[in-house]
Amino acid sequence: MEVFVQTLVAGVLKGGLYALIGIGMTLIMGVMGIINLAHGQMMMVAMYLTYVLFHYLGIDPYMALFVSMPSLFLLGMFIQRFLLNPLMKVESILPENQVLMTVGIAMVLTEIARFIFTSNYLSVQTSYSTKAWYVGEISFSAALCVAFAFAALLSAGLFGFLVKTDLGRSIRAVSQDNEAAQLMGIDSERIKIITMGIGAALVAAAGTLLLPIYYLFPDIGGPFTRKAFVITILGGLGSTVGAIFGGVTLGLAEAFGATYIGMDYEDMVGLIIFILVLLFLPGGFKRLTKV
Amino acid sequence: MLQVDGIDVCYGDLQVLWDVSLRVGAGEIVVLLGANGAGKTTTIKTVSSLLKPAKGTVTFQGTRLDAVPSHKIIEYGVAHVPEGRRLFPDMTVEENLMVGSLRGEAKSRRSRTMDWVFEIFPRLKERRRQPAGTLSGGEQQMAAIGRGLMSLPKLLMFDEPSLGLSPILVADIFRIVELINKQGMTVLLVEQNVKHTLNMCDRAYVLENGRVALSGTGREFLDNDHVKEAYLGI
Numbered sequence: 001m002e003v004f005v006q007t008l009v010a011g012v013l014k015g016g017l018y019a020l021i022g023i024g025m026t027l028i029m030g031v032m033g034i035i036n037l038a039h040g041q042m043m044m045v046a047m048y049l050t051y052v053l054f055h056y057l058g059i060d061p062y063m064a065l066f067v068s069m070p071s072l073f074l075l076g077m078f079i080q081r082f083l084l085n086p087l088m089k090v091e092s093i094l095p096e097n098q099v100l101m102t103v104g105i106a107m108v109l110t111e112i113a114r115f116i117f118t119s120n121y122l123s124v125q126t127s128y129s130t131k132a133w134y135v136g137e138i139s140f141s142a143a144l145c146v147a148f149a150f151a152a153l154l155s156a157g158l159f160g161f162l163v164k165t166d167l168g169r170s171i172r173a174v175s176q177d178n179e180a181a182q183l184m185g186i187d188s189e190r191i192k193i194i195t196m197g198i199g200a201a202l203v204a205a206a207g208t209l210l211l212p213i214y215y216l217f218p219d220i221g222g223p224f225t226r227k228a229f230v231i232t233i234l235g236g237l238g239s240t241v242g243a244i245f246g247g248v249t250l251g252l253a254e255a256f257g258a259t260y261i262g263m264d265y266e267d268m269v270g271l272i273i274f275i276l277v278l279l280f281l282p283g284g285f286k287r288l289t290k291v
Numbered sequence: 292m293l294q295v296d297g298i299d300v301c302y303g304d305l306q307v308l309w310d311v312s313l314r315v316g317a318g319e320i321v322v323l324l325g326a327n328g329a330g331k332t333t334t335i336k337t338v339s340s341l342l343k344p345a346k347g348t349v350t351f352q353g354t355r356l357d358a359v360p361s362h363k364i365i366e367y368g369v370a371h372v373p374e375g376r377r378l379f380p381d382m383t384v385e386e387n388l389m390v391g392s393l394r395g396e397a398k399s400r401r402s403r404t405m406d407w408v409f410e411i412f413p414r415l416k417e418r419r420r421q422p423a424g425t426l427s428g429g430e431q432q433m434a435a436i437g438r439g440l441m442s443l444p445k446l447l448m449f450d451e452p453s454l455g456l457s458p459i460l461v462a463d464i465f466r467i468v469e470l471i472n473k474q475g476m477t478v479l480l481v482e483q484n485v486k487h488t489l490n491m492c493d494r495a496y497v498l499e500n501g502r503v504a505l506s507g508t509g510r511e512f513l514d515n516d517h518v519k520e521a522y523l524g525i
Binding site for chain 2: 091166169170172173176177179180181183184185186188
């Protein structure tokens with residue numbers, strides 16, 4: 001029973017971070033209509049940024065959030081403005097083909113990281129990296145708990161922004177009907193640029209929060225892009241609430257897979273759930289939550 | 292007020308409008324009639340700058356609208372209620388109305404305009420917290436018109452507002468179009484519902500195969516043999 005509860009706790013905490021990764025991707029999916037296959041690589045950039053700040057300047061990763069999020073916000077806006085938006089103006093390029101551009105961006109980001117930092121594994125050792133709190137026999141990793149709290153805060157903030165502000169409503173309007181949004185006076189290109197920035201900033205937060213308990217190398221982006229993709233599909237493409245469910249589901253699936261089947265099968269369990277959802281609930285959790 | 296001068300419009304290589312000209316004066320209700328595929332929607336989409344004319348100009352109160360990006364059109368006082376309502380389905384009625392008033396003066400007068408819209412459509416007030424996608428067809432049309440009104444336009448363009456509605460609702464919608472016009476807004480109406488619209492409009496144009504085939508006052512049209520035969524079935 002203790003093992004079960006411990007696994008549950010670990011899964012949910014990790015799921016919170018996954019949700020943060022997934023929300024960014026699903027937001028971009030909703031507005032742009034494409035999957036951003038450079039999502040994990042953007043996270044990788046944020047992780048290296050956090051590493052540099054910690055290693056050379058001694059800045060705590062949680063403080064580094066205030067650098068990594070704005071930086072990635074700008075990087076995301078730059079990518080959308082100068083690399084993706086110009087593609088949309090060429091009529092002979094199908095919008096779906098922008099996905100190929102994101103694959104290219106992912107490769108470039110990875111190789112730049114390899115060029116600067118080599119392929120060596122890096123990590124950030126903080127005083128709280130291995131600290132844990134105990135409730136009875138159940139341990140709560142301090143870093144994961146803080147990460148979970150930040151993830152919850154950022155998600156709540158994002159929801160408030162999307163529901164309560166004109167800019168947030170404009171983002172939702174573009175994702176629901178681009179042409180009608182333009183007729184209402186919304187500059188959809190500008191909205192796309194901002195949305196890509198927000199998505200990048202969210203995944204940057206996830207990367208920075210993950211660094212104290214994870215290791216870092218240039219190719220780390222790929223697996224996280226795949227995870228983000230799985231979360232987005234689990235949640236139902238473009239649904240932010242669904243992405244939270246998707247993230248927690250993937251976190252739980254991986255945790256239970258690791259505990260009860262074996263560490264090596266962690267990713268497999270996640271992907272099996274993915275296939276099951278595709279087969280039996282093709283719309284993802286959006287079909288259940290309707291949001 | 293609105294002047295469309297000799298526009299040609301193409302979708303890729305396919306030309307759908309040839310030398311279309313029309314004029315809407317301040318305070319008028321002008322109707323654009325025609326069968327499916329005649330180019331009515333294309334014409335007002337060009338006015339909204341969603342499509343660019345290959346030739347010709349669109350001028351509104353001295354401004355060349357064809358040179359303005361589509362998201363800026365609303366700032367010049369032109370609102371377009373699109374065909375098929377095109378509400379934001381997952382947003383509430385209230386949010387849809389808010390998105391209608393994002394720019395300039397309309398934004399600062401948002402709550403007052405919304406009260407006015409709820410006065411015209413009491414039904415929308417009852418449904419204000421409901422997602423727009425769950426409304427009935429008639430209610431959706433009301434919400435779409437309301438959303439257009441929220442920008443406080445000088446010219447309001449409707450693309451087939453009666454499409455798919457029951458006859459009672461159609462009469463309702465046209466009554467409201469007339470009411471809006473009496474409150475000082477100029478109306479450009481695209482319709483297939485000939486009988487209703489000819490009775491209420493000041494002037495009308497008929498599009499056939501992408502060209503203006505006829506133009507005149509509503510009265511002249513009702514007496515015109517060609518219109519009677521082709522559109523009224525008399």
